[in-house]
Amino acid sequence: MARQVKIIGVQVKDIRFPTSLQHDGSDAMHTNPDYSCAYVILNTDSEHKGYGLTFTCGNGTEIVVAGVNAMKNWVVGKQAYDIFNDFASFWRKLTSDSQLRWIGPEKGVMHLATAALINALWDLWGRLEGKPVWKLLSDMTPEQLVSTIDFRYITDVVTEKEAIEMLRKDQSKRAQREKELLANGYPAYTTQVGWLGYSDAKIKMLCQKYLDQGFTTFKVKVGQNLENDKQRCRMVRECIGWENTLMVDANQVWGVQEAIDWMIELKEFKPLWIEEPTSPDDILGHATIAKALEPHGIKVATGEMCANRIMFKQFLQHNALQYCQIDSARIGGINEILSVYLMARKLNVKVCPHAGGVGLCEMVQHLQFWDYICLNGDKTGKWIEYVDQQHEHFKVPTNVQNAAYIPPLAPGYNTEMFEATLKDNEYPMGKVWQELIKQGKHYDPR
């Protein structure tokens, strides 16, 4: 177990895909994203490596790369198991660096960089143990699991002791749940029918395609134009019927009152939730929106841009969200996300992870599987987001069958990309980008 594996180097790469050319991923705030990632490779003195990433949207990936480079001295030269055996302490040191914390703390670029590094460490740990990360997590005792989490600033909602108790409660059910999950997988919903910028024909075609694949839950982007939103929601409802589930997502485009007014206009389409109605920092604003929409049967979902556990804590405490959308690359990696699951469990809020982008589906499934096996044991009315893009670049891509994520069995966190992808898509020198730059098709946001 505690074999000696030394981390001898950290590489970090700027990998981008020119998705803005097809409007894939376009929403009311992100009209032209080039799905990208800062990609970390941990080299060790053994044959094992660790791969980790954080998702980005094109420009700015180089800044996150600079963030990882500034932190890598915390990792290089360390014995991997010295980190894993006291992971909470390591995590706190990394996020409390006396000079770096000023430019965070625990948010934005620096926390994305933290996530990339931490995700790579968990991938390495899974590989060293010969287990997928969901299984690594699920095989931990409550005490081991909790030893990875920094409880600073959240003990007013959950303490280490309470966390251990929550995990102990269902320990005997783990084996049965694992078996069930391996047989049936975890429900997925699709966001792919409703990006802004898709034509009507494309939306209809996609609705049918995902219905045929067994999907029952569909998300549509809204918020740029009310009439257009109505027309697209109507079209999607006509395709998917009323027995299936529809959610809508505004990607932060509204103020508080505007969100309420707009959603009342859309209530005829019976959306389950409105996602990101306003600023991701506005806890009290979300609470106001949730309260106003509650009589109309519309819930509030948010989390993909929630900065850290302290923000999640308040959203959860304040009934500001009813669906907690953790993101596997936004807050500081698995250690911190586990603390959000524990708080959500304590306060009885459903976790429906954000995914898509680059590698987010690959990673977040592990965490939701662990939640099901060890903490929650209930999939009712819960889904993991699914977007069928950029999976082909991963050596072990997500496996979604009949609208369910099937647990991967390969060791690690499913974060390793093909060498050819890394070579061709590295920005700006990879051949994908050199060709676009030559053709003048390189996106300029101005």
Next chain:
Amino acid sequence: MARQVKIIGVQVKDIRFPTSLQHDGSDAMHTNPDYSCAYVILNTDSEHKGYGLTFTCGNGTEIVVAGVNAMKNWVVGKQAYDIFNDFASFWRKLTSDSQLRWIGPEKGVMHLATAALINALWDLWGRLEGKPVWKLLSDMTPEQLVSTIDFRYITDVVTEKEAIEMLRKDQSKRAQREKELLANGYPAYTTQVGWLGYSDAKIKMLCQKYLDQGFTTFKVKVGQNLENDKQRCRMVRECIGWENTLMVDANQVWGVQEAIDWMIELKEFKPLWIEEPTSPDDILGHATIAKALEPHGIKVATGEMCANRIMFKQFLQHNALQYCQIDSARIGGINEILSVYLMARKLNVKVCPHAGGVGLCEMVQHLQFWDYICLNGDKTGKWIEYVDQQHEHFKVPTNVQNAAYIPPLAPGYNTEMFEATLKDNEYPMGKVWQELIKQGKHYDPR
């Protein structure tokens, strides 16, 4: 007035001072800061330039520099007055960049970089008008002033219309207040007696020094060790007496309950406020602390790491702070800080700016002067923080006389540094750093 001045280039430099060698600026969370800044120079097709900066703590300055570089295409090639005449729109575009906003939004590295760029634009504007920024602001009509502010996400506290009304109310008093300010300045408090790591003798010497300079208000760092805190608070009280004012600052080191317990232990020293008792993101936590300490006569102050106007809005709405400590380089520059002043005024909360570091005193004085002249008109029980360090690098340093900031008359935002400073302190190639690196004295946080 609307002369054509084109911005033809943006330079950004990584400037650092080795302050960690003397423990200047040491607190419970930042034990070894090297006070630094990302320094922006806007070049124009005229003889005028704009200088702007954001404060950093050493490592990581290069990341903020990368942030500025990623945004500079929004500025280069623009006519300066096209920006100034529709400043709110420009500010929103800069902070809503479709690809960059994912790695913020409006927080951390990207918002620090925004501040550096925006501060440089205001410096340029002041220079073009031949006015210090406080005077540029104070000479604006309410409508002009408000046209610089993006009200997105804050209209539930203050609307454009309400802001104009608030500013109109005191318009007739501006001339008199300006005269008064030029004569007497604005009160300052000193943080310099109480950094962690200073010896007893040094603390006593500094108390006497600042008493002799006319200071009546003193701040001490706390939070590393309760007995040591008591001993230092007692020593400072012995030096400054009980008729003067003492504040304490924990720099985020505690959880919520811990903050309450610790401060009750320190209440015998009658601190006016506890600053940053816990995570800068914990609005509800600060509110809990403020409520618990209210019967003990201790107020809560925070803001230097508050990410943006949306976070400030909630702190203000929720009675989570009684002293609002805006920072001139943390949130997205003057435009956004003005919105915080307006919200604080509306909700009757005192603004006592954070300063120190590099250039923070130089900049923030302008904003507090404007607040006094145009919005607030009252200095009672308010101060601007003052730290007597790094001023010698600025061409027009702050002028503090008899514990009061005296308004500068030079055009601009007081942000221009001497060429020699830029040359010697540029990291890592400036001679200051080359020598330290050669001697092996370069700080390593691990």
